[in-house]
Each structure stands twice: as C-alpha cells, then as structure tokens.
Amino acid sequence: MAANQSRSVAVSLRQVCRYFGDVRAVDRVDLDIYDGEFFSLLGPSGSGKTTCLRLIAGFEQSTSGSILLHGQEVAGVPPYDRDVNTVFQDYALFPHMSVGENVAYGLMIRKVPKDERNRRVREMLDLVRLSGMENRRPTQLSGGQRQRVALARALVNQPRVLLLDEPLGALDLKLRQQMQVELKAIQQQVGITFIFVTHDQEEALTMSDRLAVFNHGRIEQIGTPAEVYERPTTEFVAGFVGTSNLLKGDTATRLMGSAQTVAIRPEKIRIYAPGEIIDTGMVQANGTIKEIIYLGMHNKYLVSLDNGDELTVVQQNLDALSAVNSIGRGHAVQLAWARASAHPLNPAGGSK
C-alpha cells in the first residue's frame, strides 16, 4: 500500500501559493503525488486543502509557483482542458438531467458516439452499483446514491487523476463508513490516481496510501498513514491526527532524559498497579487516576502525574462488562511505555 517512490509523478506542486487579498490560503506548498496513488489532503477547515484541490482542477489560479500534471505545466489551462475530473462536496449534479444524462454529460460534450456513450454509462453505473437507475432524477436519490452518481460522472471520462472534495462529508456515520470501503475498492479497481480532501483524520488514515497534513495553508507533514500517526513531526500533527500526550520541559527531561518535546499516544501507555514489576526497558511514571470515561470499545483514563501534569491513557475493553473495572477513580497507578513509542517533535514545528 505504501507509495512506490519510483512510480511516475501524476501531480506535482512546486512552491505553489494562492493568496486572497491578505489571506494566504495556500502558502509555498511542495507536493508530489504518484500515479495510481490514493492521496489525501487532510486538515481543519480553512487550512488550504480545498484551495489546493481547486488549483489542481483549474477553478483557481495560483498566485505563484508551478503546478504540473504528468509533467506538463498547467498555469492558465482552463478546467475543461485538464485531464482531471472532480467529485464535488455538494455533488453538483445537474438537477434537470436524469442520472444517465448526468453520467453521460462529459461523453456528450466530447462527442463520443451514442452507442459507446450508453455502453460506458452502463458500465460506470454497474461499477457504482446503480444499475437500472438511469432514468431517475437526482432529487429522487438518497445522499449516498447521489454521491455515487457524482463519482460515476467523473470516472466515466477516464481521467488520469480524480479529485474528491470531501465527498463523504454530507453522509451520516454508518453510510460514510460504508462509502469509504466502496470508494477505496473502486479506486483499486480502476487504478486512477485519487486526490482526496478531508478534515476527518480517521477517514484519511483508513483510505490513503499517503497523506499530507495541512495547517494555515502549509503542509506540516507528508507520509503514509502509519508514518504520520506513529511519527508526527509537529505538535499540530500530533494533536490533529488522533490525540497525543505531549511531554514538555521538566517532565520530558525527568522521564525521557531530554527537554525536547515528545508526543505519546494514549493507547501506547500501559497501566500497572502500584508495586507491580515493570520491564526496565520501559519509561515509567507514577500517578493517580483522576477520571475514567467509558467509551464502549475502550476506557479513557485521565491520570495526574505526581508533578501535576495530566496524561490520557486509552485501554481497550477486552472483557465482557469491562466498564466495571478494578482500577477506580482516585487510585494510585504506575504508567509505563516503550521508549520508542514517545516520538520527539520537530522543535521548529511552526504551529500553535
């Protein structure tokens, strides 16, 4: 699943900036996306990820820098001359056309003969599991079905790159999870490069081959899901992709032997009873359980360390009725984690 660095580059951004007046929506972004990759642009709203996508689609023009599609500079090339297609956040289906006409639109514009057009529309509707829906109107469809029509309409043109702008944002949780699986399967089937914009870190981790984490118009980190989650380079990434405990200053020095800030994931910390013997290779800390929050699949413990710092620990509920736990609020505990689980952050990581 990891990106193969020797593959050819599909989309390349070089020092791309896009300013709206004083607002630096996209600020000196460098990015290489490989052919056939499922690549996510992840970030909070206003972080520049959507503007980046719109720059690639041609809906926005960059203020400076260069954008290459398969090696070709595309500055000034209008959207209709770029070999990319977009799945819009609001789907942007044409309400006055049937599902079939929506999907056929790009082929009609390109004057593909009627027979071939019909065949390809049918194939595409099969792919997105909407066979037989050709004659429905978009308003007669559910949210998930509309999403699939939008996907089919973009894919039928066989673009080399597909851009997806938070396509699952409008769906509810269960449907979103189902569409994540489907979308990923379709991408593997058609083999097209997918560039996927999302603000949902779990979605980005689940679906992507690689992802870029955006903040304030800049990219904070690029890597595979595991690289980004397990080795965040900045505080922002550590906090935005999952949750992290940050050990700073004195606490970091005392526990880790260096004042450099480190991030440690709540699920990497184990809880031991006082006096229990812990592997000496582990980093150890003593504390008191301040709060236990039951979350069904796991419990979240808020533990006060002796120096007043607070750590969050997550433990999977392995046993039936594990809500009733032997470790109660106010109990003293020992915490321990593998030294390798605590990842040092880039001190220059420029975000708040």
Added chain:
Amino acid sequence: MAANQSRSVAVSLRQVCRYFGDVRAVDRVDLDIYDGEFFSLLGPSGSGKTTCLRLIAGFEQSTSGSILLHGQEVAGVPPYDRDVNTVFQDYALFPHMSVGENVAYGLMIRKVPKDERNRRVREMLDLVRLSGMENRRPTQLSGGQRQRVALARALVNQPRVLLLDEPLGALDLKLRQQMQVELKAIQQQVGITFIFVTHDQEEALTMSDRLAVFNHGRIEQIGTPAEVYERPTTEFVAGFVGTSNLLKGDTATRLMGSAQTVAIRPEKIRIYAPGEIIDTGMVQANGTIKEIIYLGMHNKYLVSLDNGDELTVVQQNLDALSAVNSIGRGHAVQLAWARASAHPLNPAGGSK
C-alpha cells in the same frame, strides 16, 4: 454515576404518541427520567428523539398518552408555563440583542429586579467561561461561544429540567469533544436534570448517566452506557451503538451451541496464531485474514471464517510502529472470545 432508582422522577412519559398525518414520529413511548440525571435520547435522524424533546418542552402536543413533569400532567400547558428550558440545535440566539441581553431575557420577562438580573447573568457567564463578553453580539462569537451563550440563557432561569437538542452538532470534532467535557462538568455543578438529544453514540456513551435508544419512533433500549453497549437487546442497538458482529443460525449453533442470534463486539475477539493453545473456556473459531485496516489507535481485521461468514476484529496498537504487523493479509488465524462477551439478542427485537 448510575441512576439511583429511588430518586424522584423528573420527567415521565406514559404511552406517548405523536403522529404527523400517517407518520408515527413518536410511538407509544414509556420513559422515566430521574431528578439530577444526565439522560440522553440517542437515535438516527427521524427516529423521534427530537420530537420527544419537543413534546416535553411543549412545542408539540402529543396525539395520545400523558407527559408528567415532576408528577404534574402538562398536556395543553404552553411552553412559557413549563419549568423546563431548552438549548436549541441552532442555538436560536436573538441576533438583535447582546450576549448579556440574551442571557437576561428570561429574567427580564419574569420581571426579576435589575440588580439581581445583572448578578445572575454575570454568574452564569462565569459558569460558561464567557465573562466580559456581555456586550458582544451573537454574530461576533465563534460556534462554541454561541453554544455557551445558549446554555447560559437556558440555565439562568434555574429550570428543574434542561432540554438540549443536539447542542454540539454544529461544532467540529475537537471543539465538540471539549464541549462534551465542559457540559458534563456544568451539569454536575448545577445538579439540574439534563435531557440530551444526540445521534452520536460516542457522545451519548461519554456523557450520559443513562440513555434511551430510539428507532422508528420507539424506544429500543434504556440503560446505562455500559448496559446498552455491553448488553444490547436488539440488532438495531447492537449495530447503532458501536459496531457488532452478529452470529446467526448455523454459525451461532456451531460456535455458541444455540441458534439464537448473538452479538459480539470486535474488540472482545482475540487473534491467535494457528496451533497456539487457547483457554478452553473460550469460544474458538478458525479463519483467514481478508483485510487489515490501519486506524492509528487500532487495527481493524476483517476475518473470513471457514464457513464464509466474516467477522470484524479490532486490536489496539500497543507498540510503536504497530502498523507493521506480524499478522498479514491472507494468513490463517484462530479467533477466540469469552462466552460472556457474546450477548444474545432479543429475537422479537422489532427492527430491520
């Protein structure tokens, strides 16, 4: 935190129905909510939870059945004569009034003297951490701040019951999590009964003392978070509150010794290598890993059983870089779980 059955009842619904034409929005609902409880109404959209709240507030009139507030029947009592206050989903702040005027509105209507009014508004703004914001306009506030104003405006009247209609729905993930903690803390501080409508099962589990799961206008289950999560009584609850593996028919008979459908949570299943010795008290099954999905905090395994059924298993990533796992796709594995972890579902559980 669990409900104390001997406490006095704050809100009581007896066979309450609310039909809109042919649509049974609320269908024969029985419910007792105790004084001082944090009670959630959980369900998908259209399940009747919000209508239920609006019946209690007095914005809707029930078609049949009776609603009691602290033992008093409230049929026909207009909203302004009920001792409950509501926090609206869209906050419903008055845009032409300052924050202070918004919060003071209920007191002004009740002709509370100006001095006391100012004092109570100030106290309330302190409680929701908005001191000094009295003179701002709602439009100058962020989403989270507006939410707090709406909360203060409802609480300042010292109602005996506070109704909250998906108050956190419009906030983004991080802010929502923060507000969940704050809201729970405020409820514990003021000691008022909170009735909280949400479609987010994690939110309901985190915050509630007890919750009711709605589906198609009916209540499927009432209980503490642990009761509902660990012992779901219907397929709907097992699927809506967290995710469940359902073992049915032959598979259930072979593994569990009875054809009754059982639900088992993905995190209760352990994965063993083939040939590894498993405690005989455990239920065992053989299968093959079909897919591994990396989710940061945990990995999700899709495992095909020998008879073709598929089970989902979740394992916490305890170790650094646990994305690189010893168990790969296509490997044969043994699965095992405690018999008590598989919970039999009510065969009459009336939902699809």
Added chain:
Amino acid sequence: MRSNLETPRSPLALKLAAGCSLLFLHVPLCIIILYAFTTEEAAFTFPPPGLTTQWFSQLANRGDFWESLWLSIAVATTATLVAMILGTLLSLALYRSNFFGRDAISLLVILPIALPGIVTGIALRSAISLTGAQFTFWTIVIGHATFCIVTVYNNVIARLRRTAHSQVEASMDLGASTWQTFRYIILPNIATALLAGGMLAFALSFDEVIVTTFTAGQQRTLPIWIFDQLTRPRDRPVTNVAAVFVIAVTFIPILLSYRLTASTRE
C-alpha cells in the same frame, strides 16, 4: 422529525384583521366584474337591478376595441422578447461580477422600475424628440422595454444566485466550454425563472398607461382606449367588460409566473 405542520396558530384577532385587509384589497375587483353584467347603462346602484351579457357582444362589435387589443398584445410581446434577451444578458454579466460592487450595479438596474412612470414618460419623449424620430409602434416598445428588462433581470438573477455555482464548475470540469455550459446547464436552470419574468413583463406592459401616453403617436393601446372610453358615461358597462379583459390578460401570465417560481420562493 421536527415538524412545522402544526405549531401554535395565529391568535383570532390577527386572523380577523388579516381577513379584513384581504377583503379590502379584493372588493374593488369584484365590483368591476359584477358591473360588467349590470343591466344599467350609466348610473350604478347596488345591488345591480339585473344581470345581462349584452355588453360583451356590444364590445365585440367595436372595431376600435379590437384594434387597441391587438396593438397592446403586439407591443407587450415585442417588449417582452427584447427584455428577455437583454435581461438575461444583464443578469449573466452581473451575477458573480464584483466590479465596483455588485450591489451598486444591481441597484442601477433596479432603479428604472422605481422611476416614476411620469418621469420615464417625459424623459423618453424628450429623448425621442431629440433624435427627431416619429412616435411609432417601436417607440412604445422602447418605452415598455425599460421596465420589462428590470422584471426579467430580477427574476433571472434571483434564480442564478440560487443555482449552485458548483454546477457550472462541474460542467467546465467535464469538458464543456463557456457556451456549452450556458446552453446545457445555465439555460435549463434559469428557464422557468426567465419564463416567469417574461410573463410578468408582458402583464406590466399590457397594463401600462403613463409611459404609453408619452411614447405613442396616434396609436391607442387597450388601457388608453379604456381611458378614452371613460369620457363617454353611456359606455360604462362596455368599459367594464374591457377592464375584465385586461384583468384576464394580466392575471393569467401572473398566475403562471407565480407557479413557475414557486420553488424559488421557498
């Protein structure tokens, strides 16, 4: 499941006041229709002493009535067509434009409808006189086009603003040029609004008196014919019948346009 179907109703007093206001607005209309059937020739008494349809056949025999009617229809049709083309162009140009403030431009378009008819009339007459042109069918059309354009513009721009711009982007993204996007996406989207605007424009033009008196030569549109009729008291019932005609020709397009824009309103 939130429903607005049955929320507390308006108090009775409010309903009563509303009912009276409605009545007040509609009584005149009923009177004119009623007195198109009265058997009296000149004076009106209430209730009418008897009802008759003779005035309809009398009117049908008046050549000058038919002449005016056809002129009114021709003027309204031509002015409406001109307005539909120019109004659409205007709205397309101004929708999304932001040069010196979209609002300022929008106001510039809307002002002419607010221009008092008498002012428009004087101004147009002066302008046409200056060019030395004759007052013909076409000068009437030009006069009417001023306010018809605004009506079409208002309808079309409201629809354009409600049309998701992402549709336009999607069309371009799928390979369509600007013209193709207009043809296949924008035009179908604004079609009903354009039609509704056109119908309103037709109704406005058909009713216009003041601007017509200034821009017409010897031509008499139907409203002006009615105006002239009023100097002949014995023809009052015939005039009322003509007024019923005007009401009908005006209301039908307005009702249709109301239907067409129902989706835009809510």
Added chain:
Amino acid sequence: MRSNLETPRSPLALKLAAGCSLLFLHVPLCIIILYAFTTEEAAFTFPPPGLTTQWFSQLANRGDFWESLWLSIAVATTATLVAMILGTLLSLALYRSNFFGRDAISLLVILPIALPGIVTGIALRSAISLTGAQFTFWTIVIGHATFCIVTVYNNVIARLRRTAHSQVEASMDLGASTWQTFRYIILPNIATALLAGGMLAFALSFDEVIVTTFTAGQQRTLPIWIFDQLTRPRDRPVTNVAAVFVIAVTFIPILLSYRLTASTRE
C-alpha cells in the same frame, strides 16, 4: 478556503451587452435632469444651448406646485402608515398559516399589485360612488393603500420567512407570552424590512397617477400637477424641474430601503 472572489469572469461580449442595456435604462433619466437646466423655454435641442438654474426659482414661486407637493407627501405618508400596520398584520397572520394553502393566500395578497392601475382606479371609483361618499383626501389614501399594503407585506413576509422560527420558540421557552414575543423578538427582527417596505410604499404612492385620477376629487397630487403642466409647452423646463423633485423624493426612500434589505437579499 473555497473562495468565489476571483472565478473566471464573464466574456467581454456579455459585458458589452450589459453595459449597453444599462445605458439604455439610464439615458432618459440623464436627459430629464439635463433639460431641467436648459436655457430654452419650449423647444429642445441637443446639446442645450446653455445652462441656467432660473427654473428652480420660478418653480419655487408657484403656489400650486407647493400645494400639490404637500398633498402628495400627506397622502403618501398616511397611506404608508396604514399599509405598515395592515401589511404587518397580514404577514404575521399568513406566515406559518396553512389554511387552504399558504401559497393561495399569498397570491391573494399579491394580486392587487398586479391589478392594472386603470382597473383598480375604475373599480375604486365605482365602489366609492356606490357608498355615496365624496372624493376627498381619504379616498386617495384608500386607493393608494391597496398597493402599499402589498409592498409592505412582501417585505415583511420575506424577512419573517428568513427569521429562524426557533427564535420564537426560544422566547416562549424562556417564559414570554405571544405578545411579549412579538414585542421583543419578532418586531426587532422585522424592523428594517418593515421600514424598507414602508419606504417603497411611500415612493410608489408618491408617483401614482392613474389610481389618483380616479379616487381624487379636485385635489391634485404632484404627478397630476406635472401631467397638467404638460399641456403648457412654455412651462416645460419648470416641469422638468418638478420631475427632478419627484425623482429625488422617490429615489431617496428606495435607496434607503435597498440598504435596509441588503442582508435579506444575500
């Protein structure tokens, strides 16, 4: 970060067409203002041989002008006040009402504005004659109120529909009665729309000619004064000055109302 600030602009041809249309709409206005300053008395040549402000002082000395102006202002003010009260009542009663279809009722309110002025005029004159009343200041007010109510209603109901109903529920929830909710929540919410509607109504009333001719006795409002003036060609520049007055009195409230409803439009 999606921005609509700088999307592909309209093609040049479209802009040109739009520019011409705008010009077409505004040339008459400029002409009338220009010829209020011409030194010629009767004939108009272009360009004017010279400019002067003498017509302004001439107009100021005409007692009949001032009389008409004050009458117009009095009529417009009264009709507007009546319309603001009845229009608000109507919109409150109909907003959220669903008895035999809100749309049908809404149409009943809107139709009178579509009623041709000449028809409204004839109908009102007949109705007033039937009651045996005199044609006074008040009959003019009644005539004008018909279309003023509609203007206020349209503005207020549009604002009401945009006001979150949850505000009303929140107010009731916090203990306010229906009347308190109106006083403290609804009224402030609709205030600017009500004011805007009132101003538009004022402008409409101030300009009205046709309905006034039918509902007035000997009274002459300003537009009718101007109309009468036109029969005296030597007074043309004075008439143009009066027209500029009408334009000013009309445009100021329209501009203000446009400002007030800016938030409702977008």
